[in-house]
Amino acid sequence: MRIITTESYDELSMAAASIVAGQIYLKPASVLGLTTGSTPEGMYGKLVAVHKAIGLDFSKVTTFNLDAYLGLGADDPQSYHHFMQKHFFDYVNVKPENIHIPDGLAKDVTGECRAYDAAIRAAGGIDLQLLGIGRNAHIGFNEPDVKFEAATHKVRLDDETIQANARFFEDETAVPRYAISMGIKTIMLARRVVLLASGWEKADAVKRAVLGSVSPATPASILQLHQDATIIADSAAASLLPEKFQHGEHEI
Numbered sequence: 636m637r638i639i640t641t642e643s644y645d646e647l648s649m650a651a652a653s654i655v656a657g658q659i660y661l662k663p664a665s666v667l668g669l670t671t672g673s674t675p676e677g678m679y680g681k682l683v684a685v686h687k688a689i690g691l692d693f694s695k696v697t698t699f700n701l702d703a704y705l706g707l708g709a710d711d712p713q714s715y716h717h718f719m720q721k722h723f724f725d726y727v728n729v730k731p732e733n734i735h736i737p738d739g740l741a742k743d744v745t746g747e748c749r750a751y752d753a754a755i756r757a758a759g760g761i762d763l764q765l766l767g768i769g770r771n772a773h774i775g776f777n778e779p780d781v782k783f784e785a786a787t788h789k790v791r792l793d794d795e796t797i798q799a800n801a802r803f804f805e806d807e808t809a810v811p812r813y814a815i816s817m818g819i820k821t822i823m824l825a826r827r828v829v830l831l832a833s834g835w836e837k838a839d840a841v842k843r844a845v846l847g848s849v850s851p852a853t854p855a856s857i858l859q860l861h862q863d864a865t866i867i868a869d870s871a872a873a874s875l876l877p878e879k880f881q882h883g884e885h886e887i
């Protein structure tokens with residue numbers, strides 16, 4: 636596992652965007668696993684800027700989002716479809732037919748999950764999976780005590796996640812209780828994984844993910860076993876790591 640600690644959120648966003656841009660330059664037909672939430676907003680902004688400035692070409696890229704709330708359609712302003720359009724897809728040239736986000740209105744949720752994993756396989760697997768991290772160390776919506784061997788599946792959000800995500804809704808009661816999420820297995824099958832963590836409230840989760848034992852109680856800890864996992868943390872999110880990891884780049 637590699638850890639990159641940046642001085643600021645802006646630097647974190649730039650570091651993440653550079654990895655994505657590098658991936659696309661090296662392999663224009665890359666398959667990207669994408670994440671939503673506050674943390675990647677800066678990265679998407681930088682990628683849009685690079686696309687506009689020097690024409691970073693997404694026309695051959697295929698994308699699979701990590702997760703989607705159940706009960707929200709693509710047009711719902713709180714849906715992850717909407718998030719992705721607003722922060723990224725509206726400004727770059729990813730072809731609409733190459734964009735995949737689980738259908739939050741699927742009638743047959745199990746079938747939707749199976750079809751999602753099959754579509755990832757048919758695309759050749761994920762080259763680069765981007766992740767955020769929850770305060771409880773969730774990745775995707777794989778909450779503590781998730782089964783590591785799960786593929787894409789229906790999940791119930793933890794109370795802590797519902798509280799954390801209430802800021803995007805009118806109030807806590809409006810936050811959907813269920814979602815479809817790539818499972819830990821789906822994430823671990825990606826050839827490369829980059830997790831972004833920003834802010835003090837993520838510091839404990841980062842510490843447990845990086846230095847704690849690998850356990851379903853800390854879903855992100857599984858990345859210690861991934862062959863090519865990088866954590867990019869800003870100084871606040873890295874603040875509970877040993878001093879030597881609080882600046883620059885390190886292999887752990």
Ligand code: F6R
Nearest residue numbers: 670671672673674767768769775
């Ligand atoms: C989002 C996702 C979640 C978030 C995590 C952090 O698609 O799967 O795991 O990455 O909850 O969210 P923020 O960045 O809003 O703190």
